[in-house]
Amino acid sequence: MKVQVLNLDGTAAGDVELSDDVFGLEPRADILHRVVTWQLENRRGIARKARERSDVARTGKKFGRQKGGGTARHGDRKAPIFIGGGKAHGPRVREFNISLNKKVRALGLKMALSSKVNGGLVVVDNLDMTDAKTKVLAGTLAERGFGKKVLVVDGDAVNEGFARAARNLIGINVLPAIGANVYDILKHDTLVLTRAAVEKLEARFHG
Numbered sequence: 001m002k003v004q005v006l007n008l009d010g011t012a013a014g015d016v017e018l019s020d021d022v023f024g025l026e027p028r029a030d031i032l033h034r035v036v037t038w039q040l041e042n043r044r045g046i047a048r049k050a051r052e053r054s055d056v057a058r059t060g061k062k063f064g065r066q067k068g069g070g071t072a073r074h075g076d077r078k079a080p081i082f083i084g085g086g087k088a089h090g091p092r093v094r095e096f097n098i099s100l101n102k103k104v105r106a107l108g109l110k111m112a113l114s115s116k117v118n119g120g121l122v123v124v125d126n127l128d129m130t131d132a133k134t135k136v137l138a139g140t141l142a143e144r145g146f147g148k149k150v151l152v153v154d155g156d157a158v159n160e161g162f163a164r165a166a167r168n169l170i171g172i173n174v175l176p177a178i179g180a181n182v183y184d185i186l187k188h189d190t191l192v193l194t195r196a197a198v199e200k201l202e203a204r205f206h207g
Contacts, residue, residue: 005123005195008140013125016195018117019202027111035108035182038100050090053078058085106205112185113201122146122192127154132161134168141172147189153180155196177201 001024005013018024058077066073080088113121122144129137141150149171152162158174166172173184177200185191193201 001117003117003121003123005125007125008127008129010144016123016198018198019206022110022202022205023114023117023121025107025110025114027115031104031108031111032115032182032186034100035105035112036186038098038105039181039183041096041098044096046093046095047091049093050087052088052090053080053086056084056086108182109180109185110205112182113180113191116185116191120190122190123198124192124194126194126196127152127159127162129159129161129165132165134165137162137165137172138169141169146192149188150190150192151175151184151188152192153177153197153201154194155200177204 001018001020002015003018005016007013056078060076060078062075063077064071064074074082077085079085150173152158152166152172152174153176154162154174155177158176163174166174173188175184177197180197180201
């Protein structure tokens with residue numbers, strides 16, 4: 001399919017042919033849900049394990065009389081109430097790195113890209129700015145009506161001036177093509193791709 005290519009100022013810069021295998025699929029909620037869940041689960045941190053009562057090496061010998069001492073009837077130094085004893089209800093190691101087939105991951109990314117084609121996809125020639133200032137970029141994005149959340153994907157490396165100008169803008173995120181992922185694409189209102197990003201994304205699947 002052909003999509004018009006624009007400059008950052010909104011002027012036309014030709015057309016680009018998008019591959020139907022990457023940008024022309026019918027999105028499926030179940031595939032997108034599986035990939036997003038896989039991403040978020042792998043992003044979770046793992047707690048450091050605390051030594052509980054069964055992990056502490058202390059004597060289990062009864063250290064006081066059963067009666068007549070005026071204290072509770074303790075029989076184990078590993079109890080959590082003693083200094084050096086095990087932690088009561090401490091954190092335990094939990095693994096969240098669920099697996100997902102590579103083909104499903106690739107299909108999810110294609111469907112996420114396809115979901116933006118009918119509304120929310122903008123292809124620009126490049127991200128070069130004559131005046132790479134935050135105020136200038138904010139005004140440009142407001143004029144274009146991209147929405148509050150914009151994801152900009154560049155080629156191998158993000159344009160340095162554009163990234164610096166967008167750094168302090170809330171809701172504007174910039175990624176190289178290798179960092180494009182389902183969760184970020186779906187989370188933003190508008191997906192902005194450069195020509196280089198389109199080439200890299202298509203080569204990612206066809207290569």
